[in-house]
Amino acid sequence: MLGATALTAGVLFSGAPVASADQVRDGQWANSYFGLDKVWSVSKGDGVVVAVIDTGIDANHPDLAGSLLPGYDPDGNGRETKPTTEHGTGIASLIAAHGHGNGAGMVGLAPGAKILPIYRGDSGTIQEGMKWAVDHGAKVINISQVTTTSGPADFADAVSYALQHKVLVVAGAGNDGGPVRTPANTPGVLAVGAVDQNQKIWAQSNYGPEMMLTAPGADIVMAGVEGLGSCQGQYCKADGTSAATAYVSAAAALVFAKYPDLTPGQVVNRLVKSAAAPAGVSKLPDNHYGYGVIRPYEALTKDIPVGSAQGPLAAAGASAPTASAGAPQDSGSDGAGTGGLGSPGATPGIKQSSSGSALPMILAIGGGLVVLLIVVIAVAVSSSRRRSRAQGFQAQAGTPYGAAPGWPPQQQPYGQQSHPGQQPPPPYGYPPQQPPYNNPYQDGNQSR
Template identity: 35%
Template sequence: MPVHWYGAVALALVFVPTPAPTRPVTCDPEPGIAEVTGTPWAQERLRFQRVWRLTKGEGVAVAVVDSGVDATHPQLAGVVTRQVDLTATDQRDCVGHGTAVAGIIAGRDLTSRGVPVMGVAPAARILAIKQTQGQSGDVSRLAEGIRRAADLGADVINVSVQAHDAPQLKAAVTYAQAKDAVIVAAAGNVKQEDGAVSPAYPAEYPGVVAVGSASPDGKKSDFSNGATRISVTAPGAGVTSAWTGGGYRTGLDGTSFAAPFVAGVAALVRARHPDLDHWQVKRRLERTAEGGGASGTGAGLVNPLQAVTSVLPATEEKAAGAAPVVLARAPVPDERMRGIALGIAGGAVGATGLVVFLALTLPRGRRRGWRAGNTAIFTGKLKS
């Protein structure tokens, strides 16, 4: 069963099985650029750095089931803790796609070196599961990659691939979810040649966080597949990230690059709320998103700060697999109402004081027959 990999590199390409190589594999990825100037719009929009005082994703393992990851990239050095090659080639990322995805999820903060690009959860660990070499692969290997990620203890699994529904793929998703992995998958892109759309898998499977693409104006990107049942959206147009070979790529388009932003936020949530199961993490991402309602946008744009800090009722936090819940959010301060409240509080204090005063003085007045007492009144002069 062929699958389609959606991103700037391999849009709507059909995957076919790749036999084990009998000679050295050519690995000649398209080069990136040496440096990036200016903060990428996705970072300015999501502002995930606001969460870092609480968590950067410490202790969370995120699997990238993709084309491999360049573990020597400066932003990923020490971040990639495990590499698995299912293609019988080697561990190198000969395309760049997997490296870009990993960079969005957990790229190190190198602003001290003048690098404005960074990942959502820079303290998370990356498990690189290479399931495609070049522009080829098959659904059985994709399923194997998801299973392998679950066996390695991945807390979050990012799948920036679209495939057709297949028994082995569905079984792999169910297997990973049984191990409590949060699966985040790209919703897929509209096929440019005919505009035909159909639900993308594994994004369409129950419990999977399906991610659509948002453009800089906040609206759904034209290429984002609205036929898939969308959970949330994330920046997926004009994205900047790390690229294999040590450089960077700008202008990356595709739900492939929207999904890792959400996978990074899921890592932050799992680090901050380790007791939540994968269903609860999914609901939290959805219920804290913003601007939903339009076709193909699901609950709206993922909101890292709300996803991490919003408070769920205790009963809902324990209800695994329960219906969606409404999160308690901090109210917006209203200065006029604040003034009224302070006035009321002040009046209440004054009234209480008056009651106490009368309670003390009236009985004494009755005992004296309402005659003046002997208490001296201070006039401002002291006798020598």
């Protein structure tokens, strides 16, 4: 049983197929929103490799001919180019399709990019595919999937590996209207939601504090595989955060092509700083829209400071949790247990707080012992009885760490000072209501 679910609404690529190839481009409303002529005058994504971890991609589709690089199937069955559903082909087409003939077929947002097809495999092998993509030249990893058997901790190592090698991971938030799902809720991943033609949030787009950007994801024309799944031809329409994720990956490819020296965080910074603020939303980031709807032309041309290397991914990717840092959370179809994660690395803070609070006590006891020693010597000269009593007192005071003080043993909230002999704070974890990156906006609607 596969541990990942494609991010299209209902049945894969639901809706009637597009009538004919010459009508396909007219049906791509997102092309008008993006203003492709302006975008392509600046960048087409040339030279950038986008890995698509999905259900396989049809290398023979006329709109993708020549755009695929040799890919990977973790099971060695060649399914990276022998698709098991039409989903992967559709996602690849939104990124890098180039049409065919005289204006026929569909085009992706970054037709100059190359696609690295990776079959998603069974449960647990998406992470393997991520690492393979990094080692084989990917600059962007597109994951239009959610897992049903893994939690964010299971993806932490793969995401960290990608960021360390300056590779951006983009993932869809999910399509059940609940919290952001795994792997999009993993710290360091760019989580994507979907909007419709009016730039309003698509009703089933998942949401939460991890949301960073939105993109077109309703009534989207995609390439398909004839005779496979719900497609009755080579093109279909679909809804879902899958499509939105593909468009954000393509926008990142455009930016990487123009600014090849930027880090993933700096590329995301350009996308965030140029996004269109959603109407009626006063504070950003918003739990549904993130920082807004992507605008690729503005991301390529606006005067935006480079910013820090990690950009908006700073807290998210600075120190991702490993699987041992907390039990993996199930991200089943109901979306339960996939709320925001906090920034890890709390252990040093606890240690410093504990040792810092004990130091004044140690100094005080040490000074008291010196004074006590002087008093004992003086008393010993005058009376052996008083000297004996003083020595008994010295024996008591000379072992300040022997018995615990009479404070009630209670656990303190993280960050407060602890006292010698008191029960230590519980092992650190990831508070379920804390966002995975610095998020000034805390009053958006959250579903838990």
